[in-house]
Amino acid sequence: MVMKWRTIVSVLWLLCASGAQAADYSPWQAQGDSIPEPLAGLQGDAGRGEQVLRDRRRGNCLACHQLPLPEEAFQGTLGPPLHGVGKRYGTGQLRLRVADMRRLNPDTLMPPFHADPQTLNRPLFPGKTFLAAQDIEDLVAYLATLKGPMPPPSSLRHGEPLPPAEQRPVSGYALLEPDMQAMQDDEFENPGFMTVDAGRQAFHARHEGGGRCADCHGEDGRKFDPASIAAYPKWDEKLGRPLTLQARIRRCRQERLGRSPLPYDHPRLVALETFVRHLARGEPVRVKVDGPMRPHLEAGRRLWNTRFGIADFSCADCHDRAAGQYLRGQWLSQGQANGFPEYRLKTGKVTSLQTRFTQCLKKFYAKPFPQGSPEYRDLEIYVMSRGNGLAIETPAIRY
Numbered sequence: 132m133v134m135k136w137r138t139i140v141s142v143l144w145l146l147c148a149s150g151a152q153a154a155d156y157s158p159w160q161a162q163g164d165s166i167p168e169p170l171a172g173l174q175g176d177a178g179r180g181e182q183v184l185r186d187r188r189r190g191n192c193l194a195c196h197q198l199p200l201p202e203e204a205f206q207g208t209l210g211p212p213l214h215g216v217g218k219r220y221g222t223g224q225l226r227l228r229v230a231d232m233r234r235l236n237p238d239t240l241m242p243p244f245h246a247d248p249q250t251l252n253r254p255l256f257p258g259k260t261f262l263a264a265q266d267i268e269d270l271v272a273y274l275a276t277l278k279g280p281m282p283p284p285s286s287l288r289h290g291e292p293l294p295p296a297e298q299r300p301v302s303g304y305a306l307l308e309p310d311m312q313a314m315q316d317d318e319f320e321n322p323g324f325m326t327v328d329a330g331r332q333a334f335h336a337r338h339e340g341g342g343r344c345a346d347c348h349g350e351d352g353r354k355f356d357p358a359s360i361a362a363y364p365k366w367d368e369k370l371g372r373p374l375t376l377q378a379r380i381r382r383c384r385q386e387r388l389g390r391s392p393l394p395y396d397h398p399r400l401v402a403l404e405t406f407v408r409h410l411a412r413g414e415p416v417r418v419k420v421d422g423p424m425r426p427h428l429e430a431g432r433r434l435w436n437t438r439f440g441i442a443d444f445s446c447a448d449c450h451d452r453a454a455g456q457y458l459r460g461q462w463l464s465q466g467q468a469n470g471f472p473e474y475r476l477k478t479g480k481v482t483s484l485q486t487r488f489t490q491c492l493k494k495f496y497a498k499p500f501p502q503g504s505p506e507y508r509d510l511e512i513y514v515m516s517r518g519n520g521l522a523i524e525t526p527a528i529r530y
């Protein structure tokens with residue numbers, strides 16, 4: 132147990148990158164593959180540039196690039212190593228690459244650090260860009276000093292690309308260390324089971340002489356069909372729209388028990404959802420993708436592929452194209468949903484799928500959609516269906 136918590140603590144330390152940053156935009160003009168004039172006529176400083184580059188709340192360049200900074204333990208492999216970049220490019224070329232790589236490669240995974248805010252979708256900070264003009268000039272001054280050779284190829288662990296989810300879904304479980312997997316599997320060590328128990332209690336609770344969930348669905352939910360639980364989100368004939376498992380529970384709670392409505396992702400609903408979905412543990416996810424579900428699935432797929440926020444990322448950028456790579460020491464998975472609601476070590480909380488969507492969107496400084504919105508519902512349909520065939524793991528453990 133001591134060993135386990137030590138692993139967890141080091142991982143927590145690793146993940147403490149956060150704290151949003153936003154800066155004013157100084158317009159620039161590109162010529163070919165370069166921005167010849169310094170932004171706002173400012174002068175760069177290489178020493179400050181190195182600080183910006185190391186700072187996780189600012190450049191966070193090491194999240195994706197290797198640099199000749201051997202004391203930095205966790206360097207990413209999503210982008211090319213930056214060794215020798217000052218020899219390969221002039222300062223104008225470096226400036227355009229750091230300001231807005233999309234000009235050179237519209238599909239790039241590199242965030243535009245000083246982009247025209249009008250080219251950004253749903254930014255959390257409207258009208259702002261990521262880094263200040265001075266930061267860009269400092270970075271360019273630092274990068275221009277990098278003239279050394281490329282690193283030997285085996286100096287870091289490289290992520291193996293994962294297969295596309297549509298070919299072969301891979302659960303995030305496969306990316307956990309063996310002691311974390313053992314913790315998830317062990318009902319007594321898995322902290323998510325505290326929420327299962329809270330949900331079980333709510334399921335059997337009687338309020339002011341009213342009914343209980345268990346009155347209709349059996350003691351311990353024995354009358355539920357696990358295969359049917361594993362098929363959520365599901366089409367509802369009466370309502371003429373799809374329902375997530377939590378939305379279904381919420382309706383039952385209001386309509387069949389007459390309880391007052393709770394907002395989507397209220398902890399009590401999440402606990403009930405955790406309890407009910409855990410009854411389908413081991414059952415393969417089987418979301419219907421045809422018939423009336425089809426248009427919702429397609430809407431969810433469009434959202435998955437849409438770029439958002441001042442970092443201009445889509446879900447697909449990280450969970451399809453970069454799946455299997457390291458993002459600053461964090462191994463990117465396919466973003467599967469078969470373990471939700473799941474226990475996150477980072478927050479110490481059981482987290483619903485839609486809360487996870489919000490956490491990912493905020494991670495790249497995009498404005499989240501409201502919990503329970505049609506957008507999140509459709510995204511949930513698409514994300515769950517990408518994992519059709521994976522075993523339900525609720526409550527999973529993840530970082």
Ligand code: HEC
Nearest residue numbers: 190191192194195209210211216228236239240241242270
């Ligand atoms: C999310 C990942 C990511 C982050 C963060 C990131 N980059 Fe990149 N970067 C890339 C990728 C991927 C490329 C390859 C170019 C492409 O996508 O076409 C790249 C390319 C570059 C290049 C051109 C390298 C070459 O050899 O052509 C430079 C210079 C660069 N990045 C600098 C930076 C700096 C400086 C930062 C921090 C302010 C940074 N990058 C942050 C992903 C990233």
Ligand code: HEC
Nearest residue numbers: 342343344346347356359360379380383384387388403407
């Ligand atoms: C008075 C009886 C009754 C009570 C009480 C009740 N339900 Fe239901 N529940 C139903 C019926 C009937 C359905 C079938 C769907 C429908 O027509 O609404 C259902 C469907 C469900 C489903 C979907 C099952 C599936 O396989 O698709 C879930 C999950 C569920 N209820 C959870 C709950 C929870 C949790 C509670 C307590 C908060 C609850 N129900 C309280 C009658 C009840």
Ligand code: HEC
Nearest residue numbers: 303444445446449461462463464466467487488491495529
């Ligand atoms: C900048 C990269 C990045 C982007 C973009 C991103 N995520 Fe994530 N996401 C992560 C990281 C890092 C994790 C935790 C490690 C992992 O499972 O990949 C994660 C985890 C997840 C998980 C949990 C996986 C599991 O096994 O528990 C889901 C679901 C998810 N993301 C969905 C999304 C959705 C939906 C979007 C688009 C709205 C999105 N992500 C965009 C980085 C990203």
